Amino acid sequence: MNQSNKKNLEFIINSGVNYFLQDSPRNWFENEKKLGQSDFNKNTGDKKTHIDEVIKDLKNHKSSLQKTATKLVVYDGNLNAKVMLIGEAPGSDEDQQGIPFVGRAGQLLNKMLLAINLQREDVYITNVVNWRPPDNRTPNDNEILEFLPFLQRQIEIIKPKFIFLLGGVAAKAILSTPLALGKLRGKWHEYKSLNLEQGIPTIASYHPAFLLRSPQYKKHSWEDLQMLQEKLINES
Ligand code: URA
Numbered sequence: 001m002n003q004s005n006k007k008n009l010e011f012i013i014n015s016g017v018n019y020f021l022q023d024s025p026r027n028w029f030e031n032e033k034k035l036g037q038s039d040f041n042k043n044t045g046d047k048k049t050h051i052d053e054v055i056k057d058l059k060n061h062k063s064s065l066q067k068t069a070t071k072l073v074v075y076d077g078n079l080n081a082k083v084m085l086i087g088e089a090p091g092s093d094e095d096q097q098g099i100p101f102v103g104r105a106g107q108l109l110n111k112m113l114l115a116i117n118l119q120r121e122d123v124y125i126t127n128v129v130n131w132r133p134p135d136n137r138t139p140n141d142n143e144i145l146e147f148l149p150f151l152q153r154q155i156e157i158i159k160p161k162f163i164f165l166l167g168g169v170a171a172k173a174i175l176s177t178p179l180a181l182g183k184l185r186g187k188w189h190e191y192k193s194l195n196l197e198q199g200i201p202t203i204a205s206y207h208p209a210f211l212l213r214s215p216q217y218k219k220h221s222w223e224d225l226q227m228l229q230e231k232l233i234n235e236s
Pocket of ligand 1: 079087088089099102103105106127209
């Protein structure tokens with residue numbers, strides 16, 4: 001195994017890949033802190049520099065999805081956001097513009113945010129997968145795992161107070177569970193990682209593209225958004 005493959009493998013293992021797909025959401029209350037990694041959280045250094053490093057690593061990372069995609073799509077919004085939104089993967093508009101959630105689903109997302117007094121500029125928006133899958137197909141488990149370390153690094157850099165997962169792919173990736181959204185939504189979960197001093201309260205809710213197709217679920221989405229709004233009000 002060459003050095004770069006070995007480094008990649010170590011990185012993926014350190015990111016907790018072996019906890020992927022459990023029967024219930026991941027809840028690491030009793031994590032041991034990894035030696036030598038506590039400084040990461042104490043470092044209040046420039047988030048932009050760290051996010052730029054993630055982008056550089058994504059550009060250097062060879063993914064088969066890149067062959068059929070146009071632009072790498074990483075994030076939009078505010079690096080100091082209290083709320084991080086995580087979607088699935090870029091669609092056609094995002095692939096053209098290199099910005100997440102700019103198509104029809106993105107427009108609905110903007111409205112959903114406005115409904116709880118958040119502007120798009122107030123939140124950090126990203127996806128599990130950073131290249132558009134061919135024909136907008138759902139990313140498979142290997143692709144989710146391939147991009148998970150980059151997503152985990154973004155969470156650790158941004159350190160949002162709350163995470164709002166949009167759709168089943170984001171829920172599977174971040175809560176490490178195959179449970180359906182109907183079972184996961186409507187309650188708070190916790191995202192924990194060895195590189196975070198505290199778990200991050202997390203909600204899993206419906207993807208705006210799904211809501212466009214199935215508007216009858218909007219009432220549940222609204223309940224989930226209100227749960228987030230309540231926490232934001234209480235903690236400000
Ligand atoms: N759907 C997603 O999950 N992400 C986007 O960026 C756009 C549509």
